[in-house]
Amino acid sequence: MGDVSARLPYRQDRPARPAPARPPRGRWHDAHAYAALDLGTNNCRLLIARPQGPGFAVVDAFSRIVRLGEGLAASGRLSDAAVERTIAALRVCADKLKRRNVTLARSVATEACRRAVNGPAFIERVHEETGIRLDIISAEEEARLAVLGCHALIEPGGGPALVFDIGGGSTELVLVDTEGPAPRVIDWHSAPWGVVSLTESAGGGEDAEGRAKSYAAMRALVADSMAAFAARLPRGVARPRLLGTSGTVTTLGSVHLGLSHYDRSAVDGLIAPASAMRDISRSLAEKSIAERAKVACIGNERADLVVAGCAILETIMDLWPAERLGIADRGIREGILRSLMGTPKP
Template sequence: MNDDTRLHDGPAPRGEVGRGPPRSGDDHVPGGGLPGAVLSPAAASGVYAALDLGTNNCRLLIACPSGDSFRVVDSFSRIIRLGEGISTTGSISDAAIDRAIAALSICRDKIQSKKAKRLRLIATEACRAASNADNFRDRVAAETGIELEVIDRETEAALAVIGCSPLLDPKGRGAILFDIGGGSTELVRIERDPDEPDALPRIKAWMSIPLGVVTLAEHFGGKDVTGQSYARMVEEVAQHVTPFAAEHGADLTDMHLLGTSGTVTTLAGVHLNLVRYDRRRIDGVWLSDADITEVIARLLAMSYQERAGNNCISIERADLVLAGCAILDAIRNAFPLPRLRVADRGLREGMLVEMMREDGAIGGCR
């Protein structure tokens, strides 16, 4: 994606149903879908499904157009750690494949039960990096009927912008958006066009860091994190972020951070002292720079067992959350902005909005 790119309004190409998953060298060609799925511009059933198979999570969102947005009719999210061990072995483990197929089977059943006919089913960093990704996708297709489309990092960044842009401060100029994943982190500078205030924001610059919470925690250790090991994680991430900030971090007036990831939603839940995670209280909440500093200090002071016992973290994220905080701190240091808006939304919402706009089923989705 070149600097100063506007997110397109027109239709993107879609693959043919039943042609099988793309092979090596074809990773960026959109894939097909479940048997019987229709990927034409018209979605006869009016039901859309977006699936995001990440390095850490498997997430599904099924929705119908409603006004200028959409109404969610079903959803699913499960931590599967598909990328566990890839940084050392180079391949997806048998255990991770089994976890993924179990989660994807649930997604298939939900898609079929809701009669979703307009689908986009994507995979990200783990399937970009693993040497056995093609074999994994073949097995997924054979056992679940789901044909995964491996998207590139540029597309991942663009979808995050589409999904999160409704949370831009309406009185601001733009944001530094970041998406901390399991195997990579996308960083995007987005700005409104002052001459077109109702248009989608422009992507002024973007980058992808080949580090996420899983890869960073596996390299530095995620359970027993000391002040020294945490500082080394921040320094490792900063080596990637600092050159981007040097080129694109000037003039941050009227801008804010906009974060989408399990890291920022977890931090917000801990900050609010929630008894259990509540998306309605998290999505769109503002955190000050001082709030973030205080929560990260609290997490660093906790033992692994204390983090695992916190209902907003749980055992599933207890060994990953501080790696995510280190990525966030490197971003905060590079882009010293006073506020962060938390987004419990991202790629799935971006895919739904994009498909619905292509079909003319919704407007600008502002």
């Protein structure tokens, strides 16, 4: 992993700007359409865009929670139900790819397919039934694409910054040097815990005491999995900078803002106090699933998994004690698009 070439200007304490406007009439259909599909342990996400200026303009998108890795920790296999849910979502993606006349696309699968013994068979079935060719990427490639997609939101400053992506089955951490003309990856680590795998391994607790024990157990598992990386991190950094890209951080950012529904323009690029993120994490960990489901921007779909994300986030903030947390609603898909459109690989 080397330099990440910046395609967007650095931004400071403000929400992300609105999505780029459509190019002038007459040029739009002349531009090539590119697509990026990210199939994770928990989500299936598609982004279709056309080049615009130094970046791109989104013309279509799709996101669905499919829980492909549900039950994987216990069985080592992708379950039949999870496979059916996922293929149904991928059929929607395939239809969008055809209707948008995409000229170049890359579709990747991550931790669930890396781990599952039937991962290759699933990839083959997806191609047969949808025409989508999924590439099972390594954890290192996953980390590289995440950085490429979101590094423009790293706060300006000296010294290294830590970028992390909390997934469904794993968490990628990347230490980035921003001193040069383009960010450079110094070190990286993939921890085998994401919101699905950690919930299935250590989640639970029906009463307050049980929930507290479960949260402590999750924190301990994550800390142990990141210990080697933590030992390599530099000490005495004057102002550690931290940027997260995942459903966990965007959800907590929404809760921090008190949003009644998710608003990407308010969350992508948000910089929140780390102390506030800890307070929200601990508050959610104390609630029952039913209580969490009533919190705006969490709901039933995220109520059972969000606490595992909180445990991972708090552990990351322990090992890299930044005062503020940058939040990005962008990552692997945007990294793929920038690669397809010509951004040099890190």
